[in-house]
Amino acid sequence: MDSRLLDILVDSFPKILIPGLTVTLPLTAIAFSIAMVIAVAAALAQFARVPVITPICRFYIWIFRGTPLLVQLFVVFFGMPKVGITIAPFPAAVIVFSLNEGAYCAETVRAALEAVPSGQLEAGLCAGLSYLQTMRRIILPQAMRTAFPPLSNSIIAMVKDTSLAANITVVEMLRATEQINARVYEPLALYIEVGLIYLLFSTVLTWLQRIGEKRLSAYENRGV
Amino acid sequence: MLLRVENVHKSFGALKVLKGVELSVDKGDVVAILGPSGSGKTTLLRCVNFLERADEGVLTFDGERFDLARMAKRDVSRLRKKTAFVFQSYNLFLNKTALENVTEGLITGRGIPKTEAIKTARRALDKVGMLDRADHYPSQLSGGQQQRTAIARAIAAQPEILYFDEPTSALDPELTGEVLAVMRQLAEEGMTMLVVTHELGFARTVSSQVVFMEGGVVVEAGPSRQIFEAPRQERTRVFLQTDQT
Numbered sequence: 001m002d003s004r005l006l007d008i009l010v011d012s013f014p015k016i017l018i019p020g021l022t023v024t025l026p027l028t029a030i031a032f033s034i035a036m037v038i039a040v041a042a043a044l045a046q047f048a049r050v051p052v053i054t055p056i057c058r059f060y061i062w063i064f065r066g067t068p069l070l071v072q073l074f075v076v077f078f079g080m081p082k083v084g085i086t087i088a089p090f091p092a093a094v095i096v097f098s099l100n101e102g103a104y105c106a107e108t109v110r111a112a113l114e115a116v117p118s119g120q121l122e123a124g125l126c127a128g129l130s131y132l133q134t135m136r137r138i139i140l141p142q143a144m145r146t147a148f149p150p151l152s153n154s155i156i157a158m159v160k161d162t163s164l165a166a167n168i169t170v171v172e173m174l175r176a177t178e179q180i181n182a183r184v185y186e187p188l189a190l191y192i193e194v195g196l197i198y199l200l201f202s203t204v205l206t207w208l209q210r211i212g213e214k215r216l217s218a219y220e221n222r223g224v
Numbered sequence: 225m226l227l228r229v230e231n232v233h234k235s236f237g238a239l240k241v242l243k244g245v246e247l248s249v250d251k252g253d254v255v256a257i258l259g260p261s262g263s264g265k266t267t268l269l270r271c272v273n274f275l276e277r278a279d280e281g282v283l284t285f286d287g288e289r290f291d292l293a294r295m296a297k298r299d300v301s302r303l304r305k306k307t308a309f310v311f312q313s314y315n316l317f318l319n320k321t322a323l324e325n326v327t328e329g330l331i332t333g334r335g336i337p338k339t340e341a342i343k344t345a346r347r348a349l350d351k352v353g354m355l356d357r358a359d360h361y362p363s364q365l366s367g368g369q370q371q372r373t374a375i376a377r378a379i380a381a382q383p384e385i386l387y388f389d390e391p392t393s394a395l396d397p398e399l400t401g402e403v404l405a406v407m408r409q410l411a412e413e414g415m416t417m418l419v420v421t422h423e424l425g426f427a428r429t430v431s432s433q434v435v436f437m438e439g440g441v442v443v444e445a446g447p448s449r450q451i452f453e454a455p456r457q458e459r460t461r462v463f464l465q466t467d468q469t
Contacts, residue, residue, distance in 0.1 A: 117315070117318075119311060119313055119315035120315060120317065120318065122275055122309075122311070122315060123309075123311065123315035123316070123317065124317070124328075125275075125304060126273060126275070126304060126307075126308065126309035127308075127328060127329030127333055127377060127381075128301075128304055128305045128329040128333030128334055128381060129328065129329060129332055129333045130301060130333075133332050133333065137317075137328065137332055138317050138319065138320075138328075141319045142318055142319050145319070218361070219318060219319050219320070219321075219361040219362075219363060220361075220363055
């Protein structure tokens, strides 16, 4: 490797990593947290078949799973100003990623709720818990254990999907890389470099997933 | 009289499962509900504790009358706190230890302070011989141990009546005995129990009353001794004979 290329890679590394730490990861963390709140609420509403709310949830999930993420970003960032709602790039990305991810995760959580044996709910009610207490103390914790691996999948996918925010001028890792590349034109090296940083983030998350699963599985069968 | 149900009807779609069932339980009674599969005995028990909504029927509990088809939520949760239910498949809370299974209904359901609830729960676990497994999760317990824990969960809140839905049907024969022994002990202590069971031995030796159901109706009810020794109905006689061989 010639020394110019090496210099570029070394020089660009912090310039890509820092937007990763200050934009990509916060965007993922904030949007995923909001998405989880949406997902659990939408899943519980559907599980309990709450009238009015349930069809609204279905409609919301239908829209956000059925249209491209990039289109959603464009509608909110480029489209909304047309009706007088101008949102800065980062908040716009947070809104879209939260709603998009919330729709997918709602289905994950709903499936996990339905996988909890029905006897658990009956046992809770018969033990003197209210419906909501049973959901909160018995059903939801078990469902979240089931949902944990697919939700981990979702967050790993999301870290990478945040690169789409580059298209609405959020200077996250990919856009930072593009800016460097525009100056030095080393697309192969630079895009591989940013890819490796994404890989690093995903690896850390995979590792966290494994620790999380181990802690959550405390109650699962370890042999009698 | 602690509990009385009258004229209980319940259908699942076109299938009429209960066709006007009547039953009463006095304080201190151990009432066994016997009958072939599909006779509606489990459905009856589930209607009595509101796990199924009866299409019709009147429940009298502790002198209060309720319409089983139109129970208010408030009444359901109030009555459930006076009763307890032991399931065929145990239904222990899978994410809770044996101890937590017992304390959950006390602390969360009834607002009993934690230290007091733990004391009560440990007493209940001790009674069913599960104190040494208090920190085990259900997945780490045998079926018999799980069912005994479920009984501890049921008795901890000192219910006025215990409902059992075929409590030993999911157990291997060698584990059935340990559960029946606990039930026998409760009966001797005067606990009021309504038990759907296939265990004729238990019905004969432990229960004070027997209700024989078939086809969604009560065929015959009376003191266990009389039902076993001199059944009035031919159907009862045939059932008791065939089942004992």
